[in-house]
Structures are given as C-alpha cells and as structure tokens.
Amino acid sequence: MTEVTRKLVPEKQTVRIGYLPLTDCASLVMASKLGFDERHGIKIELSREMSWAGVRDKLASGELDAAHVLYGLVYGVQAGIGGQRRDMAVLMNLNQNGQAITVSGELGRAGVIDGASLARQVRASRHLPTLAHTFPTGNHAMLLQYWLAAQGIDPLRDVRVMTVPPSQMVAALRTGQLDGYCAGEPWGYKAIVDGVGVTLASSSAVWPDHPGKVLGTSAAFAQQHPNTCRALIAAVLEAGRWIDASEVNRLQMAATLAAPEFLNTQPELLAPRLLGHYQDGLGKTWNDGGRLRFYGDGAVNFPYLSDGMWFTSQHRRWGLLRDEPDYLGMARQVNRIDLYRQAAEITGTPLPAGAMRASVLCDGVRWDGSDPEAYAAAFGIGHLF
Template identity: 65%
Template sequence: MAEINVKQLRTVRIGFMPLTDCASLVMAAECGFDRQYGIRIVLSRETSWANVRDKLGSGALDAAHVLYGLMYGVQLGIGCQQQAMAVLMNLSRNGQAVTLSRALAEQGAVDGPSLARHMRNAPRGYAFAHTFPTGNHAMLLYYWLAAHGIDPLRHARALTVPPAQMVGSLRAGMIDGFCAGEPWGQRAIDDGVGVTAVTSQQIWPDHPGKVLGTTAAFAGSDPGTCRAMIAAVLDASRWIEASKANKEQTATVLAGSAYLNTGREAIARRLVGQYDNGVGGQWTDEKALRFHGDGEVNFPYLSDGMWFMTQQRRWGLLRDEPDYLGQAQAVNRIDLYRGAAEMTGTSVPSSPMRSSTLIDGLEWDGSDPRGYAQSFRIHLG
C-alpha cells in the first residue's frame, strides 16, 4: 500500500459508548483500516445514549456507535425533536443479556419462568433497567418479560440507566435487574451481584445490535465519507473474526483506559463465546457476539429497522401506526452500504428482508408489521 499523507485524510468524529460491541470502530482506528479509505477516525467516548443522540443532532459528532432503536426514535420524534437519521450499517449481532440480582437468584428467580412465579408470589415494587427508552435493551427486556407473562410497564418500573452504571445500581439495590450490552452482564457475575437470566440471542437469535448511525443531512452531504466509514469498519469487522488471536488482541485494546477501562477477562470471555451464568451454567455459545459473518451481520436489513418500530408501537411510544416500510427505506441507507461492500469485496444478501423466530415462538419477517404489532397479548399501544 502506498504511503498515506496524514494531512490529506478527512477527519471523522465518531462517538461510542464503552461496550464490547464498539470493537469494530475501535479496531478500524487502531489498526489503520480507516486510513486506507482516506479518512481518520477520531473516537469520542460518551457517557450516555442521550448524549450520543444530542451530539449527533447538533453536529458535534459526524457519526456514532448507537442503538438501533434510538435511531428510529429520533427519526419518528419519540421524546425528542424529530430529525431525519441514517443507519449506515449494522455493527454487531447478539451479545447482550438480561441480568437479575443475586438477591433474586437466592430466592429462586434465575430465568423468565422462575422470575414470573416469584413476582406473583412476592408482589412488591420491582424495578428493571434498560439503557434508553426507545433502544434495543428496552425493547428486548420488555419482549422477554412479556413472553413470560410479566407486563414490563404495569407489573414493574422501567428505569433508564447508563450501561456503565448498571452493576453499581444492582449492587446498591436500586434495581432488580437490567438489560445491557457486555461487558456489564459478565461484570455483574464477577462482582457477585448478579446472574445472567437470558442472553439476547436467546430472546431473538441473531438479532441486530448497535449500528453506525449519522444524520440524514450528513449522509446526504458527504456520501463518500459515509462509504469510507462503512468500508473501514467492514475491514475491521472481518479482521476481528479472522482468528481467536485477533479477538484476544481486540479484548486487550478494549480493556484500555481510552475505551472500556475495565478488566480484560470480563470482555474476553463473552467476546469468544464463553458463558457462565453465575448459577452453575457454563457453555460455549454458537450465537455469541458477531461482527462480520461475511457481511451477513453488517447489512442494514429493512425488516430489522421495522421490528423496532413494531415494538415502539406495541409499548405506546408511537401513538399512531408509522409507515413501517417507508421509514425503514428512508433510514437504512442500503445504497451507501452496497457501495462500501463493493469496495471491500463483501457479500450482500439477495433480499433486504429476513425472517426470525423469537423466544415466544412468533415469526417476524417484515411482511405484516401492523398485524405483528397488534398481535401481542401484553401491550400498551
């Protein structure tokens, strides 16, 4: 590769939250994949998803590692000023978890069925935390609770807590459980304050995780930079999954003070799919956190974006039915992704829709979003 003139690189400011699934952005910058496409990624560690949202909206960030559901919440003006957004690619799949307190586990509540029995037999004010009202963790937490007959908004309080504060909140008894990304589920186990009740891949196998997001205005004004960002991250994602050694190196980098600033082992174990639920269960997860999968992970499927809208409608966050397909076509910039995929030799799926069967046995394929949103026994919308 020819020597690159650093002064000619286009600086791109990208925000991230200290979570394991920011790995492909971190390694794109650390390993120099960005410079191969004429950009220099400057990463900014953020303290909350609300902060990420506000900085994207104001232009303080060009792009961000961001919750899929948050992007659609802003696109639809849920709890904030409406702003047109752009999902450039999916950064990850799987690798989140619902954690219950050690106190609940000691009383026999270690999974969905036992939690439901416990809450019926010992009624009190239960509190479960997610990371953002319209985000992935809120929607996955609500879905899991409801699948076991627990109304997340009537039988409990739902609280918003930044990911890095989840373990401390659990230790202090402020919450009974939480849904968040790694390494915080593993940290709760390591610190002796929580147990893993369910992984997110058990709720929705191969579910979408965080995305590389920006505003529609930025995507419209600088599509070349957007394609360069996607291409750099595709290369980094491929590199992470190329070997166990690369995953181990990624864990070491992520553990540093500039990124997650936490114990390396808490990151490494679940990054390579080694799970311990804190109550005797240990397994190697075939659907652990993924970053590339020959591009299957990264493609911005329209049906994925539509699912979040169905759940936002289900829980009353959307008062009216949105144009599910139209909104997904506007937000998920498949055109930009295809350009970057061609640049990197990444395979592109034949269809922008995909099918999944979730924990309650219901199939989601995007064909009837309105009917799907209205089909649930437990709902508010």
C-alpha cells in the first residue's frame, strides 16, 4: 500500500447510520443493499430510529456516527436552539422534494382543498385548527409555516402547532387529534389511501426542488474521520444515481424499502408518488414535476450554502433566534463542501459553478442567500425580536 493510498483508507470501516422510516432514506438503504458502501471500503450499518429528537441525541452522544436527518434540525443544533449547542456537519443533501401538506378528510369535505380555502376556514372557525410538523426547527416546520404565512395565516397565532413523529401522523389525523400536518412520504399518501386525509400541496409547490434530508454528523466525527465521510458520501452518491437512472430502478427501490426491516409497508404505498403520480383524496389527480429526487446529475446532493442559510433565515423569522446570526459563517462551518467535492470527483458527479443557488418560493419571493437578514425581516407575517 502506497503512502497516498494509505491516507485515503477510511478510518472507520463500519459506519452506524440512523434513519427514520421515510421514503427519502432510500439512497442510504440502497447504498447498503447494492454494495456501493463496500465498493468504497466501508460497511453501512443502518439503525432504524423512532423520532428526530432521538436522532439528534444519538448523534450528540456518538451512538450514531451519522444520520439521515432534517436539514433544519442540524442548523438548529448548531445554533443552540432549544438545547445544548453543538458543532455539526452536513456532508451532503440526500434528496429534494417528497413532502406534503395534508388536512383531514373532514376539512376536505367542508371545502378545504387548497391554501386559500384553508385560510377562509381558519378565519371563519371559532376554534384554532391543530397542525403538526415533525421537529420544531426542522424542514416540515419551516415549510409548513412558510406556506401558511403565504396564505395569510399566521402559524404562531392563527393555528395550534405541535410536534408529532412522522409515523404517528396518520393515526393522529384519523382520531381527530390533528386537523392536518406536513410530513415526508409515505405519510402524505397513506392518509389518502386510508381515506382520512386530503393533500393540499406537495412540498415542491412550496419551494420547487427544495433541499430535503441531509447526511448529517457531528463536526468532531467529520474532523476525525474525513476518509470515512468521503467514502460514505461517494457510496450514497452512487446509490442516488442508481435510483434516479430509471423508473424500473425506482420500483425496485420501493420494493426493497417496503421490507419489514425498513418501512414495513407495501410497495404500492411508495410507488405512485415516487413516480410523480399524485391524487388529493377528493378525485383530483396530477403528475407532479417536483417528485422526490435523489441525484439529478448531482444537483440534488451538493450542500449549497444558501440552502443551509434559508433554514437559519426562517429560524430568525419565527423568533427562534433572538439575535442576528452569522448566516454565511455558520453555513461555511456546517456544510462540508470540501469533503463533498472530493467524493464527487471520485464518483464522476458533476459540480455546480458556485456554492449558492437561487429559488422562487410559493409567494413569489426570491431567495438566493445574498442578504439573509433583510430576507428574514421582509415578510408581512413573522416574529422577529
């Protein structure tokens, strides 16, 4: 073994990775099942977790080496929101799109079919509806609150918001504990299949090609195990490329993911929305161009600084951060673009021209990361200190 080769050997060969049973953990599962991990000198040991809070705590304790985790959760921990501040690392983005905003069948039958009709219902009702997300600083909370505000609904005053693990959403909707929620698939489609929910919006309608879950770890793990992290990123890139290569691969992935040790469901619950086929539960069907993506020629996976900064801007907007943070400094510290670039080179994954990207969200407001404090303060509905 040459000195150069020795320097690239993973410091830890068996990597324990946590995940929640959601469709968007697929590239981690397939990296393990198809042997992409072993190709890069590691073995992924998957650990099914029950809640995002549990994932956070196990990353902090070192019980997990890395995890399929909410982008916004990682940035919340980095900022010390709601708990002890810890230095974190985002190794890559795992997916784009693939979430949904769902309300109860009762609201749907009462005429709530979109954001405007939900706003009318909220104004007319004597009781505040109860809506759920999956973690206070996480993707679903920030997307739900952004979307509600775009409809003229103040998420901190006009509705009750609570945290519910994704796998419990449908049951809580069925029993009337919730009037709606934002969660990852298959829990949006499951409510439709069970006849208890109505899809108001896919998450790509809130933010087209928004970042999803990330491959997250502690900054200490990334610092101590750079070769392991590089190999892990490379394996997951190859798995994501395989998933996105064909519809046949997507269906094979759905069959694998549905197995008892992973999501413990039927492939038929995963396949339609994986293929972009949506229905709202009231008879409307459509093909969603913003379906769940895992690779997209690398555009999905690059850890754009502006993506991380968007979550911090929303934490600031909703009063979770009292003082203005160093948006760009935090993103540069958390998002390990250096490790990602090296893994991309190993796997032949295209890289973008820059570390920032621009998007236009559902309210027509453009986000490009250029002035995050002004962005956070510019909304008509917000709770900045």
